[in-house]
Amino acid sequence: MKSKFLKITICTGLLTSLSMLGCDRSFEEINSDPDALVAVPPTNMLANVLRNTGESFGGDVDGYGTFAGYIVKIQYLDYMGGLVPTNNTYGNRWAACYYNNTQIKDMLETTESRAEAYANVRMVGRIWQNYMWSYLTDGWRDVPYTEALKGSVDEGSILKAKYDKQEDIYPAILANLKSLADEMASGFGNDDVGEGDFIYAGDMVKWQKFCNSLRLRLAIRISGVASDLAKSTIEEITGNPAKYPVLESNAENCYLTYPGAAPYFEPWYNNGYVGKRVDNFGMSDIFIDHLKSMEDPRLAKVANKANDGEYRGYQNGAASAPSNLASISFIGDKYMKDPVGFTPFYKSCETFYILAEAAMLGYNVGMSAEDAYEKAVRLSMEDNQIGTAAVDAYLAGKGEWDNTKERIWWDMWVALFKENFEAWNLYRRTGIPSTNYPSLNSIYGDAHNDQPFRLPYPNNEYLYNVDNVNQALTGVEDYVWGTQMWWDQRTGVY
Template sequence: MKNIYRLGVLAATLGFLATSCTENFEELNKNPREITQEQLEGDFQHVGSKYKPVFESIYIFNPGWQYQLQQNLNADAYAGYLTPPNPFQNGSNNTTYNLVSGWNNTIWSVPYSNVMNNVKDIESLTQGEYPTLYAVSLILKVEAMHRVSDVFGPIVYTNFGDLDNAGVYDSQEEAYDAFFADLDTAVDNLMADIESPRFTAFDLAYGGDYSKWVRFANSLRLRLAIRISKVAPEKAKLQGEKALSHPLGVMAGNDDGFFVTSTNSHPLAQIDNSWGDTRMNASMESIMGGYNDPRINAYFSEVNPGDSETEPIVPGTLKGIRNGLPLLDGYADASAQKADYVRFGVINDDLTQYTVQLMTAAEVAFLKAEAALRGWTGAGDAQANYEMGIALSFEQRGVGSADDYIADNTSVPADYVDPVYPSNNINALTNATIAWDGADDNETKLEKIITQKWIAVFPDGQEAWSEFRRTGYPKIFPVVSNQSPGTIDTDIQIRRIPFVDSELSTNAEGVAGAVTKLGGPDNGGTRLWWDTGAPNF
């Protein structure tokens, strides 16, 4: 209401000026160096300038601390990828399931402020006149907001910007239906003018190539279809087969991957290499180390042991840290106190150079492998897709041929040995091997598919955490210290983030409605709509 009032005052003031000044007022007062609206519209800058914050907020690029709160101190840890070596908030925080509301506000606020607001502006400037520009904004919106829904469940999506219903949440099922509908509109718009170069100057991913945007949209549809395959199998099959049967298809090669280019380096470069606030998770050490996976050296490097004369406990071996550690001063890593003799894994510099990975051809191959297990038309052969996913990931990471790795039918995840506190030691939770065996049942095959997908999509912890919750794979070590108030089961692990304080204080009625659509209490132990807990097959 305050904004409407202010707009009314502004309109009245402008009207007064228009009737009080000379007819040549605009010409006399024009700044010759100022870019006019006409000039902006001539090269679409009035629209194009709004895309950059959208691209860079699917997860935030800069400042690094916002990414740290948006994803690193929740999904990256819950996925078994990374974990902090330092005891934030005296060791009682998100990673130990004492969920910090002030941290979690960022997960919600960044996509709404930087994505939804800008996409709404793009819609008002383009819809009906520049349908391809509108189409790209829809794809970006779905990419950003399905991640938000996969954290909280119900979200404000279809009602966003509606003055009468702005605070009304969609259930997660309603949100997913809207995602599919938006992808329909986007693909139809792009296919109608596929050769247009209009978006080239603003494209931080594909250089204005609308064919690649369509393949990304189809791949995103396939991801979302697989996500709901247990809870809504018929809808999932329909949407998945729509993606697979499209004339332009889904991502097939590494040049199809969705990588956002920026003038900022990956935020992990700051959080990890500058601040020392995150390190390799023990689950990464167990799985990739046990598999002798050469990609581990593309992902991580050793912490510089500094000037310590102490011999490394495990020479030349990258070490991970158990997730959910309580107060452990010894885990202030090599740049600080006691553990300067432990070579914990830090993010490899090559992984943080001015691009953010949000979807890869390898992931799509694994999606097709699962779709084949589920009998979806157009998915191809499950084994061929599985092996292609591994090969594409090896190619992407530049680690040589994947042939020997694909054929390995003996290596299994390794037991974890804590280099500082033996009480944190834990045996591997699975004996799954790498090589495909056609005689295996579908559950065993799925574990292999999801485990390899988990390795390939690193460092996108949000996608990895979602797939872990949906399938139970890979088998990630539980937290050492569960400090939830009895709401999160240590073995089942965390399922979602509760609705945030900023919404509770400004939209209490909307949140109350969202909780009724959640299907359980508003805490970290309640499963999302697609997280059924049922067997995968």
């Protein structure tokens, strides 16, 4: 893996540099292949995007981890000061999403004239493009979409893109993914995606499954506000598994792993152990308390014991740090102390939590809610190396199916650990964990009783796209509260 990261990184930089060099006409005529691409090979462009996604979003320990109720700062306490708009932190992630989609767009345009020859790499690029759009709108709600990435003269020189409403973006993304799903169902291309595919190594069936699983995720998210679209999407997928296969085993998890040697360490390991900041992060009190109360065997995987042999969480935004940092449970070795590690973009257990909820909504998904729930739990436990006997005991005990959506959501919350952004999405949609709370000593005082509803727009938008961002900010309070996500129908939060 290290050699692939290194070789592709060097190759991408070299080809980019060569493309910028001036040459005389005779040299160009003699040394130009009229059938060859003059830019970076598509697989290298894909590699750059996947690597950048992992590094940009996989490095989040607190932030989304705190919003979701998993992780709190215990050395430098979190008082929500980081939610003021900047071009760093969340602004960097905004920029990374648009950068990645700019790169994918360039790759698609570069290969357009030979689309058939690059059919597979183009499919993967388009899937990831829509994943990036979903990340953007789920993070910020209304974002530039229809006018985005159109700064070139031939596309209108649009440098100040309008913001599209989330309720318009979602159907567009789902339509794009359906088109891709149908295209893949009719057959793949003959091209090798190449070494740039750090996730599935060119396995197009797994990419096809990720495409349909992403459709499931987005459909269930809007089930409370666009039930017809949600139902038709989910039933189309589950009604024809041969045409629309989904991720259903841990061997198919959409995980980006790392070489595990300098400088290509997994981001959490790099932050905690290489950067020597492991003791800045403790487990949240609500997470540890829930796992202990449920006798959940995943506790020993997501958390390490404190110095007295007990599992102990800490309050979010406490008035002061614990007198002994080691008296609080740090993040479990499986998730932080592995230089290879993984950044999860989709866990296969999610498929079955989604199907369990869909069945509870009365959708025809080909299995009962109970069967789907138990399948999801077993996949999550397996992914955490929990033995069968312990899983059986959990499902017969505190984790037993009780015919409620809340049982699905609570267990899904546990299962999503490290996929923190998605866990924050789950919380904003369902209110689970119901024990979640914002920083106790927030700089906003008592003005808000909930975790952030959204991310702050970057400062550059206030500088260079002020009219459009101000329109998008209608109803927004203190940058991240006020108007909720389109799909967030909770009441009593502010």
